[in-house]
Amino acid sequence: MEVxxxxxxxxxxxxxxxxxxxRATFPRLGVKLIDLKxxxxxxxxxxSVNRLAADYLALRNxxxxxxTGTEHLLVPCNGCYLSLSEALHHWRTDEELQGEMEKxxxxxxxxxxxxxxxxxxxNFLHDIxxxxxxxxxxxxxxxxxxxxSHSGCHILRPSKILDVxxxxxxxxxxxxxxALGAEVLEYPESLDCCGAGLLLSHPETAVSxxxxxxxxxxxxxxxxxxDSCPACHMMFDARQETGARAIGYKLSLPVVxxxxxxxxxxxxxxxxxxxxxxxxxxxxxxxxxxxxxP
Amino acid sequence: xxxxxxxxxxxxEGELRERIVRELGSEFQSCFRCLRCTSGCTSMKLLELRPxxxxxxxxxxLVEELISSGIVWTCALCLxxxxxxxxxxxxxxLITLLRNLSFQREENVPEAYLKVVSSVxxxxxxxxxxxxxxxxxxxxxxxxxxxxxxxxPREAFSENLIELMTREAG
Numbered sequence: 001m002e003v004x005x006x007x008x009x010x011x012x013x014x015x016x017x018x019x020x021x022x023r024a025t026f027p028r029l030g031v032k033l034i035d036l037k038x039x040x041x042x043x044x045x046x047x048s049v050n051r052l053a054a055d056y057l058a059l060r061n062x063x064x065x066x067x068t069g070t071e072h073l074l075v076p077c078n079g080c081y082l083s084l085s086e087a088l089h090h091w092r093t094d095e096e097l098q099g100e101m102e103k104x105x106x107x108x109x110x111x112x113x114x115x116x117x118x119x120x121x122x123n124f125l126h127d128i129x130x131x132x133x134x135x136x137x138x139x140x141x142x143x144x145x146x147x148x149s150h151s152g153c154h155i156l157r158p159s160k161i162l163d164v165x166x167x168x169x170x171x172x173x174x175x176x177x178x179a180l181g182a183e184v185l186e187y188p189e190s191l192d193c194c195g196a197g198l199l200l201s202h203p204e205t206a207v208s209x210x211x212x213x214x215x216x217x218x219x220x221x222x223x224x225x226x227d228s229c230p231a232c233h234m235m236f237d238a239r240q241e242t243g244a245r246a247i248g249y250k251l252s253l254p255v256v257x258x259x260x261x262x263x264x265x266x267x268x269x270x271x272x273x274x275x276x277x278x279x280x281x282x283x284x285x286x287x288x289x290x291x292x293x294p
Numbered sequence: 295x296x297x298x299x300x301x302x303x304x305x306x307e308g309e310l311r312e313r314i315v316r317e318l319g320s321e322f323q324s325c326f327r328c329l330r331c332t333s334g335c336t337s338m339k340l341l342e343l344r345p346x347x348x349x350x351x352x353x354x355x356l357v358e359e360l361i362s363s364g365i366v367w368t369c370a371l372c373l374x375x376x377x378x379x380x381x382x383x384x385x386x387x388l389i390t391l392l393r394n395l396s397f398q399r400e401e402n403v404p405e406a407y408l409k410v411v412s413s414v415x416x417x418x419x420x421x422x423x424x425x426x427x428x429x430x431x432x433x434x435x436x437x438x439x440x441x442x443x444x445x446x447p448r449e450a451f452s453e454n455l456i457e458l459m460t461r462e463a464g
Contacts (some may be wrong), residue, residue: 048390193336
């Protein structure tokens, strides 16, 4: 299956581990990724200064993806996934906006049909690849490992325009982790926001929010936290130490992308999954995983 | 200065309120202050954001006070308020619209947002590909990690973006 992929800004400029692990694992599930040329920011941060400009940014990226002719557009970042889904929803339901945007897209030589299906990594793996196919791809199950998940806000809300099972108790990411053989715990703070949305205006508060959630997770005595959004991951992984200082609490929790975990169970080498780039103490999780590998 | 100080002698901006209602739809008026938005708000505890209060301020036409107090920039945009509202009103969408007005009036926009805007205009992205460091302090770039080169948008892109951003919101 061929799938166009829109990486957004954070993944291709700093969160390389997500890109590496997705590029390493998806072909093994029979998915060929098609990169896009000429794409830009999804519009997410621009929405705060101009909503119309944000819709334009999102729609031009979708138009570029449609040129590939694939049925689905894979969007691995939560923020981009919401931006693109929301703009396409506006496009489909607001004729005036559609006419307006056509003029701007035309100046770039772009046309938009609006038929492509936008899908996030988690939904792609859960709904299209399926748990059974994933279980088959697992060579080294994570038996005995205890993990928790963080879905992130923007693949859950607003649920009326996104592919969500239950916005107040999402299970897709948990099911995906279980498919790799690990145990998954539910916890009261699972819906708490990572705080990344405040990074541009209130950075101190932003890291306090992520660190407070990490403190709660650490208290559960689990082996690690699994996420699938570059913004959330940066808050929990690269900014774990800054957050720990902000709340005055020692944090030492391994944080990995789901695609990194998937790659490990496929038997792939840690570096090819970008595990050396994680800033949180992932060794602890890797050691535990090694012990469980037969 | 707190929001309360600012509201004591405030004047209502009726015309602007009507514009906001047009933009967000008439359901915006149907908030009955059940406080579900505020009780689940990510920013309430640490930054004292109360989405229902913002809704009510706009209903009263007190827009300038919301903008000059900077309160609209305390929202984390987690969208819980929008998801949970029984009246299908979206406080977060209202806050976003108020941010747009704040940008138009060149008032109180956090510096970091302006940096992002200029970067997107120049390169198409919020930032250029960065050099990263592994846990063992080795340095890596996209190239050294074997990742393909990032190709940004063509010229007509920034012209479009400038035209859209200089338009009046609402």
